Amino acid sequence: MAKRFGKAFTILLAIGVLALAGLPLLREGLYRLDLARYPQKYQALVEQYAQENDIDPLILYSVIRTESGFDPQAESNVGARGLMQITEETFAWIKSKIAPQEELTFDDLYDPETNIRFGSYYFAACLKRYSGDLSTAAAAYHSGWGTVDRLLEQGEMYTSDGAVLHTFPYEQMQRYVYKITQAFQKYQRLYPSQEF
Numbered sequence: 001m002a003k004r005f006g007k008a009f010t011i012l013l014a015i016g017v018l019a020l021a022g023l024p025l026l027r028e029g030l031y032r033l034d035l036a037r038y039p040q041k042y043q044a045l046v047e048q049y050a051q052e053n054d055i056d057p058l059i060l061y062s063v064i065r066t067e068s069g070f071d072p073q074a075e076s077n078v079g080a081r082g083l084m085q086i087t088e089e090t091f092a093w094i095k096s097k098i099a100p101q102e103e104l105t106f107d108d109l110y111d112p113e114t115n116i117r118f119g120s121y122y123f124a125a126c127l128k129r130y131s132g133d134l135s136t137a138a139a140a141y142h143s144g145w146g147t148v149d150r151l152l153e154q155g156e157m158y159t160s161d162g163a164v165l166h167t168f169p170y171e172q173m174q175r176y177v178y179k180i181t182q183a184f185q186k187y188q189r190l191y192p193s194q195e196f
Contacts, residue, residue: 041070053124062183081109084119094118133164138180
């Protein structure tokens with residue numbers, strides 16, 4: 001009996017030692033999986049337009065990942081296009097602000113550079129409009145400034161200061177804000193040396 005107990009204890013001890021020895025490999029594997037799930041594709045373009053618009057590039061990666069999964073040919077069911085999923089109406093407004101003399105069309109949003117250039121400008125404008133608050137800016141990027149402004153006008157139900165939202169009453173908006181903020185937190189953990 002004691003001999004059997006000693007053998008079982010030795011086997012369990014060996015399994016424990018092997019498990020502890022394998023932890024660094026497991027951690028490394030999980031880290032590499034996270035890097036694959038939260039990539040930094042189009043890095044040169046993201047960094048260029050993040051710098052030009054004074055926005056954290058990790059925010060742009062979060063938006064691109066959430067909006068299109070880094071697919072430059074993505075198109076939504078409402079016709080939003082490209083990496084950062086810009087609608088035709090928003091494209092026209094941004095073009096009037098940053099490229100009025102350029103011969104760009106809505107189809108040019110399938111081009112990663114044009115899309116990131118326009119999308120980063122618009123998200124930076126959302127951040128400026130809503131006191132730099134990522135959640136409120138994300139809600140505006142998703143649902144439009146008019147929707148967010150109406151919610152802010154409704155007082156304490158959705159805001160405590162009249163400038164940023166603390167509650168997101170629409171399910172799609174709430175889900176979108178959650179995805180953006182969670183992706184941003186994940187990017188900050190994975191790429192801490194690249195924080196803005």
